[in-house]
Amino acid sequence: MLRKLSKAGFAIQLLFTIAGAVFIAFTPGGSFGSMLFDSGNAWPVILPPELLPSSPGTLQYLNAGLLLLIALFINIILVKHDLMPHQSFLGALIFILFSWLTPASTFLFYGLVVTLLLLISLNSLMNMYMKSHPYSDVMTATISIGVASFFIPETILFLLIFVWLGFFTLRITAWREWVISIVGTFVPYFYLGVYLFFTDQLWLFWDNYVLYIQNYTLLFLPVSLLNTITIFSLIFLWLIVFFRMVAGIGDKLIAMRKRMWMVTQFQWAGIASLLLLSYQSPILLPLVYVSLSMMIVFVIYQLKPRMLIYEIVFGLFLSLAALGRFFA
Template sequence: MLRKISKLTFLVQVLIYFGLLALLWVPAILHPHQPIHLASEGPFYTWLTNIISNHDSVSVSIALIIVILLSIVLYFLGSGNDIVPRENFLPAIFYILLLSWNPQLTVMNPTLPAALFVILAISTLMRLYGEPEPFRQVFMVAVFVGMASLFYLPSVYLMFMVWITLITYRVTSWREWIIALLGFLVPFIYLFSWYFWNDEFIKGSNVIINAIDDPGLSIKELTMNEAVWVIATGFMLILSMLAFYNVIQDKLISIRRKSLVLINFVIATILMMFMSGSPLVMLVQWVYLPLAILTVINICLVKRSIVMDWMVLVYFIYLLCIRFFFLT
C-alpha cells in the first residue's frame, strides 16, 4: 500500500500531506496550550517563549510553521542529494506524522526551533562532500549546531555527528577540525558577550551549567503508551538501518557517503539520549528525521519489500491509534 502511495503523482502526495497536517494540527490551533519548558532548554528558547507567553495561539502557530519548514527542508534534503527518488514527498508526510504522534507535543517545545538549525547542519554536511577546501561549509555546519544548542542545550552532543562525518569524508586536515570548533563556539561567544554587557555573566553561566549538569537516560516520566511507542520507534529505526545498509551498497560512493551523515546523526542522537538527562519522550523526536528518510528509501528501493511495507504501515496505524485514542 505504501509503495503504491510512493508512486502517486507529486500533487496527490502534497494533498495528502496537507490533509494530514490539518487532521493533526487543527485541534491544537483550536485549543492551544502553553509552550513546553524543560530544564535543558536554551536561553534563546526561554527568550522566545517569554515574548509569546500570553499568546498561546501564536505559540502553536509558530510551532506549526516550524514543523512545515522542517518537513519541506527534509524533502529537499532527500531528493536534492539523490538519497530518495525525486518528486517523492513521502519523507515530508512521514515526518509530520512522526512529529505529531503525541497531542501534547503539538505545541511549541525547545526541540522544534533547534531541529530547524540541525536539519540545516545536516544539509550542509551533505553538500560538503567532495569540496577540496570546505572551510566555509564546515564553519556553517558548526554554527548551525551551536545555534541549535542555544534553543535546546543537549544539541551540543550533535557536534559528534560533525566530527564523525569529517572522519567518514576522510577530512584529515587539522584546519577543518579547528574551524568546526570555532564555528560551534561563535554563537556562545555572542551569548556570553551579551551576558557580560548586561552584568548577567554569572547568572547566565549558571543557567547553562545547570541545564547540562544532570546527565543520564531519563525514562521515569514515561507512561505505558509512550514507552511502547518509544520501543516501537527504536525497533523500526534499527530495521530501517539494516535494510538501508543493503540498499546503499549499489549506489555511487558520493551518495553512500552523504547517506552516512544520517547514520552519524543517529549515533550522536543516541549519545544525546544517554548524556543529556532530558525526558526520553522529547529526545526520541530527534530520530524521526533519519527515520522518515530511511523508511522511504526502504519502501521505494528495497526489492520484494512487502514485509517492510506492511510493518511500516502497521507502525503508522499504531501511531494514529495512539494519537487519537490513547493520548487525547
C-alpha cells in the first residue's frame, strides 16, 4: 500500500487525502473512555468550550477541516526542506490516514489547534539551519509554543525538549538565541495578562492554573480491546520506522540529518506532552502523527527499504482504526 501510494500521481494522492478527511468527518470517531473534563480539572484555556459549535456534527466537520489544513502544512514543510519530491502529496495523505485513530471528543479541537501552532514552531526551527542570526525564527518558534500552552499547558515541554535540544543539534551556542527563546515563550503570556487585567479576569485565570496543578493526576482510563490492539500496532510501526531511519540516516547529507533529528526531537516532545496529559492524552494523537508521517515519508523516499513489514503493519493499523471509528 505505502509503496503504491508513493508512486501514485499527485492528483491521486490528493484525491485520497480529501477522501480520508471526508471519512473522518462523516464517521462517529473512536472511543477512548471518558474524554470529558470535570470542573475541578479544567484547562485554563483562553477559548471557553461554550464558544465552540454546540452541534457535534458541526464540530466533527471543523475538526476534519483542521486535520486537512495540518496535512497540507506537513506536505509544505517536507517539500520545502527537500525531504520529499515536489510532485508528491504523500506526507499529507499518510497524516490523514493516521488520523483515522482520533477520539470523538469536543476537546479534540484544542489538540488540533495546538498541533497547528507547534507545526509553525517546527517549520521555524528547521529554517534556522545555516543561518548566522536566526533571531526571528527563534522568536516565531517559541511564541507558537507559548500560545499552544494556553490551550494545553503540558506543551510547554516543547521549549525544553524540542527548541533547546534543537539548538544543540544546530550547534547554536550564542547566548542571544537562548534568551530570545525564553522571552518568546512568555511574550504571549504578557499580552494575555494585560488583556485579562483590563477585563478583570486575571485572578480567575491564575486560580484556574493553580487549580489545574493542584488537581493534576497521572491517570489513564481503560480503552476498548480494539483500540488497545490498534495503539500497539501504531507503536510497533513507530519502532520499526524509527530504527530504520536511525540506521540509514548516517549516509545522507548533513542538512537532511539535522532536519530529521529535529523531527525526532519534535516527536519526543509530543510523546512527553501526550503522556503528561494523562487520561486526556488521545486528543494529542495528531501531534504524534505529524512526526511519524514525516519519518515514514523520509524512509520511503530517501532510504527505499523493502516495504513488506511496513505494508503489513500499516495496513493492520489502518484496518483496525477504520473499524474503531464504528465499533470501538
